[in-house]
Amino acid sequence: MVQVVLQRGSGTECVEAAFASDSTLVRDSKDPNGPVLAFSATAWEHFVSALRHGDIGS
Known part of the structure; x- marks a missing residue:
């Protein structure tokens, strides 16, 4: 599983996305x-x- 942190704007609007074989999990x-x-x-x-x-x- 690969995990990526995505952010935009002031840097406080962040989500983490984890890529599994058949889905993407976001929090x-x-x-x-x-x-x-x-x-x-x-x-x-x-x-x-x-x-x-x-x-x-x-």
């Missing part, structure tokens, strides 16, 4: 014991593509 890096969202690989690819193309507002 708030400031709350490591908090809830984890699980996305299918396809859903994550669509989300990232929408971000890259500016289809999701900032």
Whole structure:
């Protein structure tokens, strides 16, 4: 499993994404014991593509 920390803005809006074989797990890096969202690989690819193309507002 690969883990990546993503941040934007002032540096306080961070999430951690862990990539498993068939899903992506995402959580708030400031709350490591908090809830984890699980996305299918396809859903994550669509989300990232929408971000890259500016289809999701900032």
